[in-house]
Amino acid sequence: MAKMGMVFDLKACIGCNACVIACKQENSLPDGVFFTKTLSEEYGVFPLANRVYIPTICNHCEDAPCEKVCPSGATYTRADGIVMVDDDKCIGCSSCAVACPYDQRTQMDAENFLKGLFGTGEITPFEEQGYGRYTPGTVTKCDFCSQRVDVGLDPACVVTCPTNARIFGDLDDPHSAPSKMIRERHGRPPMPEKNTKPKVFYVN
Amino acid sequence: MSIENKVFSGDTLRVGYRFQRHWDNSMAYAFFCAELGAGLYFVSLLLNSIVGMALGLLLVSTGKPYFHLAHMGVPTKSWRAMLRPDRSWISRGVWLLAGLIGAGFLYLAASLFGDSLGLEANSAVLWLLKIAAAACALGVMTYQGFAMSHSSAIAIWNSAIMPMASLLYSLAVGLAVARALVPPAQASGLTDTLLLLLLGLAVMHLMFLHSGWHGGPGARTSVELLLQSVYAKWFWGLVVAVGIVLPGLALSAVPASALAGAVSAVAVLAGFMAWRILIFKIGVFEPIMRMNPFHTAG
Numbered sequence: 001m002a003k004m005g006m007v008f009d010l011k012a013c014i015g016c017n018a019c020v021i022a023c024k025q026e027n028s029l030p031d032g033v034f035f036t037k038t039l040s041e042e043y044g045v046f047p048l049a050n051r052v053y054i055p056t057i058c059n060h061c062e063d064a065p066c067e068k069v070c071p072s073g074a075t076y077t078r079a080d081g082i083v084m085v086d087d088d089k090c091i092g093c094s095s096c097a098v099a100c101p102y103d104q105r106t107q108m109d110a111e112n113f114l115k116g117l118f119g120t121g122e123i124t125p126f127e128e129q130g131y132g133r134y135t136p137g138t139v140t141k142c143d144f145c146s147q148r149v150d151v152g153l154d155p156a157c158v159v160t161c162p163t164n165a166r167i168f169g170d171l172d173d174p175h176s177a178p179s180k181m182i183r184e185r186h187g188r189p190p191m192p193e194k195n196t197k198p199k200v201f202y203v204n
Numbered sequence: 205m206s207i208e209n210k211v212f213s214g215d216t217l218r219v220g221y222r223f224q225r226h227w228d229n230s231m232a233y234a235f236f237c238a239e240l241g242a243g244l245y246f247v248s249l250l251l252n253s254i255v256g257m258a259l260g261l262l263l264v265s266t267g268k269p270y271f272h273l274a275h276m277g278v279p280t281k282s283w284r285a286m287l288r289p290d291r292s293w294i295s296r297g298v299w300l301l302a303g304l305i306g307a308g309f310l311y312l313a314a315s316l317f318g319d320s321l322g323l324e325a326n327s328a329v330l331w332l333l334k335i336a337a338a339a340c341a342l343g344v345m346t347y348q349g350f351a352m353s354h355s356s357a358i359a360i361w362n363s364a365i366m367p368m369a370s371l372l373y374s375l376a377v378g379l380a381v382a383r384a385l386v387p388p389a390q391a392s393g394l395t396d397t398l399l400l401l402l403l404g405l406a407v408m409h410l411m412f413l414h415s416g417w418h419g420g421p422g423a424r425t426s427v428e429l430l431l432q433s434v435y436a437k438w439f440w441g442l443v444v445a446v447g448i449v450l451p452g453l454a455l456s457a458v459p460a461s462a463l464a465g466a467v468s469a470v471a472v473l474a475g476f477m478a479w480r481i482l483i484f485k486i487g488v489f490e491p492i493m494r495m496n497p498f499h500t501a502g
Contacts, residue, residue: 069293092277
């Protein structure tokens with residue numbers, strides 16, 4: 001069985017945020033809602049100072065704490081390992097949001113949809129066609145663009161990345177690009193001490 | 205590293221601690237109503253105080269659901285919260301709450317109108333209802349602590365002290381309020397128990413601070429927020445001074461005074477409310493990785 005996952009190459013990421021924009025476009029995310037973010041941090045002291053970019057996303061944990069605490073069964077894991085949220089079942093209690101150590105859950109407040117992308121209260125045709133997929137009040141997150149994965153495409157953020165800093169594929173396949181990268185470059189998951197078995201890895 | 209040197213990233217794109225703001229004051233009020241109501245019902249059940257039981261049930265059946273629904277994103281689907289008791293403490297809580305309200309009201313009704321219904325005071329039905337109501341009340345008094353301690357995301361909550369704190373506070377506020385509702389002769393006999401519970405709360409707070417301080421970075425940060433930030437005055441002032449020391453002194457000095465009893469009840473309630481709000485405010489998510497990932501990777 002496939003186990004879809006992602007690898008972030010921290011040396012390749014240039015912090016251009018193209019992935020963030022691609023994600024917002026693909027998923028028609030309203031103002032203030034992000035499924036992926038690129039954090040940045042300076043470290044060291046001049047002249048040995050540097051800046052590093054750290055992309056973040058839902059880690060689609062094998063032992064997902066958000067799934068365990070969900071009281072309505074809205075959060076579930078697909079056969080290919082992608083952790084999903086069923087809008088019809090979500091009651092918006094936010095227990096998944098406080099259970100996620102990576103703070104990757106977002107509540108879709110009704111206000112998010114009303115103010116529009118330009119903050120004028122006017123909804124553009126682009127927003128109108130996209131907002132229908134969400135139920136106000138529910139808690140959402142990245143689903144690795146499951147609609148694209150289902151037809152054999154990579155997630156929008158992966159396709160858009162100009163430096164190949166995001167590599168997506170089947171982690172159960174030892175010959176897949178992410179598996180090789182994790183093996184050869186000693187990939188490590190974020191916050192392994194939380195014991196959630198993330199399917200997202202970082203390499204330097 | 206002290207609190208001044210830590211990065212709190214908030215909504216910015218920096219790597220740092222992020223405050224938990226998913227569970228807001230509405231949740232704190234809901235937790236308050238549930239633990240106060242269940243504690244009051246449980247203590248009143250033991251004291252045979254009809255007024256206390258009725259008040260406890262009223263809080264649990266109105267305040268708790270109201271504030272939960274106010275918090276919930278899709279309140280019309282809230283019934284779905286009872287679907288996964290096999291894995292979610294929230295689901296288990298809904299069942300316990302339903303059990304307490306059901307068995308609690310039936311026991312209250314049977315206690316009030318049992319004679320006209322032909323129920324004897326020591327009948328098996330009454331005992332069964334009493335045991336069911338007491339068990340569900342104990343469950344409601346503790347489940348919120350388990351719901352918080354279950355996940356490792358917010359380190360300060362991820363501790364066995366959370367359910368213990370819920371139970372101790374439930375009993376303390378329940379007894380403090382019940383004591384103010386029962387006749388003075390009965391109330392004076394409860395003073396020692398309340399003082400013991402206040403001592404228990406003080407020890408629990410010490411354990412909480414100690415385990416957080418010597419815990420992981422997230423737990424340490426939360427304790428630092430509690431002791432060194434804007435929250436410190438509320439913790440020391442309301443939770444400790446008003447919520448524990450003041451009622452302790454008042455009850456020790458004039459144990460038979462009705463006024464001291466009433467003041468103590470209000471003080472313990474104020475301390476408990478402050479604790480419930482603060483415990484949500486100080487919850488932080490840890491940074492996703494160290495500031496220099498290249499330093500430790502590989």
